[in-house]
Amino acid sequence: MRRTRFDRWPCPIARATDLIGDWWTPIILRNAFAGQKRFDEFQESLGVSRAILTNRLNRLVKEGLMEKVAYSERPARYEYRLTEKGLDFWQVLAAMWRWGEDWLWKDGRAPVKLIDRETGADIHPEVIDSNTGKKLDIRQTSVALRKRGKKSASPTMKEGHL
Amino acid sequence: MRRTRFDRWPCPIARATDLIGDWWTPIILRNAFAGQKRFDEFQESLGVSRAILTNRLNRLVKEGLMEKVAYSERPARYEYRLTEKGLDFWQVLAAMWRWGEDWLWKDGRAPVKLIDRETGADIHPEVIDSNTGKKLDIRQTSVALRKRGKKSASPTMKEGHL
Numbered sequence: 001m002r003r004t005r006f007d008r009w010p011c012p013i014a015r016a017t018d019l020i021g022d023w024w025t026p027i028i029l030r031n032a033f034a035g036q037k038r039f040d041e042f043q044e045s046l047g048v049s050r051a052i053l054t055n056r057l058n059r060l061v062k063e064g065l066m067e068k069v070a071y072s073e074r075p076a077r078y079e080y081r082l083t084e085k086g087l088d089f090w091q092v093l094a095a096m097w098r099w100g101e102d103w104l105w106k107d108g109r110a111p112v113k114l115i116d117r118e119t120g121a122d123i124h125p126e127v128i129d130s131n132t133g134k135k136l137d138i139r140q141t142s143v144a145l146r147k148r149g150k151k152s153a154s155p156t157m158k159e160g161h162l
Numbered sequence: 163m164r165r166t167r168f169d170r171w172p173c174p175i176a177r178a179t180d181l182i183g184d185w186w187t188p189i190i191l192r193n194a195f196a197g198q199k200r201f202d203e204f205q206e207s208l209g210v211s212r213a214i215l216t217n218r219l220n221r222l223v224k225e226g227l228m229e230k231v232a233y234s235e236r237p238a239r240y241e242y243r244l245t246e247k248g249l250d251f252w253q254v255l256a257a258m259w260r261w262g263e264d265w266l267w268k269d270g271r272a273p274v275k276l277i278d279r280e281t282g283a284d285i286h287p288e289v290i291d292s293n294t295g296k297k298l299d300i301r302q303t304s305v306a307l308r309k310r311g312k313k314s315a316s317p318t319m320k321e322g323h324l
Contacts, residue, residue, distance in 0.1 A: 003185045004210070010273045012262025013255050017188040020258070023165045026179040033300055048166070064265075085265045090300045091289040093175050095257035096182070100174025103226075103247045109308060111172045117304045123291045125298060127253040130288035133295075138195055138252045142279045146271060 016092065019063060024048055025056050029086070030093055032066065037079035065089060094125035178254065181225060186210055186218050191248065192255055194228065199241035227251060256287035 007018035020026055028042055036042055043053050057080055060066040065086035068078050094114075101110040114123040127136050169180035182188055190204055198204055205215050219242055222228040227248035230240050256276075263272040276285040289298050 006189065007266075011192070012259045012266060012272050012274070013192045014189055014262075015266040016258035016262040017182070020179070020182050020188070021185045023183045026182070027168065027176055030173070030175045034305075087300065088265065089261055090298060092254070092257045092261050094289050094298050095254045096178035097174045099251055099254050100176075100178040103250065104169075104174060104177040110174050111308055112174070112305050113308055115304050115306045117302050120306075121293060123298070123303060124293050125289050126292035127256050127287050127289050130286045131283060136252060136256050136285070136287060138249065140279050141285060142277050143196075143274050144277045144282075146273055146275055 019059075020092075022056060022059060024052055025060070026093060026096065028053070028056050028060070029065070029082075029089060032080065032082050032086070033090060033093065037081060039078070039080070042080075060086070095127055098125040181221075182254075184218060184221060186214055187222070188255060188258065190215070190218050190222070191227070191244075191251060194242065194244050194248070195252060195255065199243060201240070201242070204242075222248070257289055260287040 003021070005018060006014040006021075009015060009018075024046075027046065028048075031042055031045060036045065039053065039057070042048070042057070043050060046053075057066065057068075061068050061080070063085075064083055066080045067083055069081055071077055071079050097114065101113070102108075104110070114125070115121060116123060128134060129136060165183070167180060168176040168183075171177060171180075186208075189208065190210075193204055193207060198207065201215065201219070204210070204219070205212060208215075219228065219230075223230050223242070225247075226245055228242045229245055231243055233239055233241050259276065263275070264270075266272070276287070277283060278285055290296060291298060
């Protein structure tokens with residue numbers, strides 16, 4: 001049964017949810033960021049079924065986050081490479097990392113941390129408003145329509161206090 | 163059929179995925195950030211089934227992102243309020259917003275934008291390393307174990323280049 005689709009909603013969060021809500025997708029992307037490229041690498045390291053992995057990789061290609069590139073002709077072999085759109089998704093995974101690290105361990109200590117490759121310094125992803133350089137504050141945030149008078153198709157995506 | 167669970171994996175991204183991967187959950191949280199609190203508000207604005215909504219809200223309460231608070235005794239009425247843990251999830255939704263806004267509209271123009279409530283200035287969520295104030299660069303990022311010698315249970319969460 002196909003679940004409710006959010007990919008035509010006028011809200012960026014809803015559309016991103018449609019992609020992330022495909023079980024396994026963020027994990028596969030995480031492994032791609034860790035340098036994995038080949039189907040068998042993903043499959044063996046994650047223990048995911050070949051059918052699900054095929055489905056998720058095909059969607060990531062279709063949505064333009066990855067491209068399937070032949071790296072050998074005989075035998076024909078392909079690898080999956082992150083595109084610019086896929087690479088930019090690191091911002092979402094990094095925000096998930098930070099929130100998960102802060103809140104999803106009972107003792108507050110995730111077993112892994114992000115570090116700078118060269119300096120070894122801890123990396124703490126944080127979401128700011130790049131226009132002001134300040135941390136986001138939901139109480140200061142509203143949603144506005146880009147074009148006046150254009151009706152939003154989403155029941156809740158209207159102008160006003162977010 | 164319950165899908166593969168990621169909520170005990172040692173990776174913060176995997177654990178956050180377990181929560182986000184519950185179809186509808188980020189959308190419900192988005193509406194909570196927009197000020198919705200009551201079951202019927204969520205249900206009517208989203209058109210989601212009562213069974214799914216009950217399931218998602220119960221999980222959000224169980225995971226500590228929301229609390230169910232009685233606001234009336236006769237008749238007994240409850241509302242769902244974001245906790246500190248839930249409020250902090252705005253960082254993840256904001257990163258999803260930004261990425262979705264940048265990549266999920268063909269003409270590059272999402273119909274909605276985030277603005278500052280008071281000044282009306284555009285808000286552009288961006289993920290930085292709060293230790294350096296710089297944009298994240300995946301090529302500069304590695305994963306390290308917090309404690310030396312402790313084995314990771316996740317097949318891919320090992321030290322090394324992310």
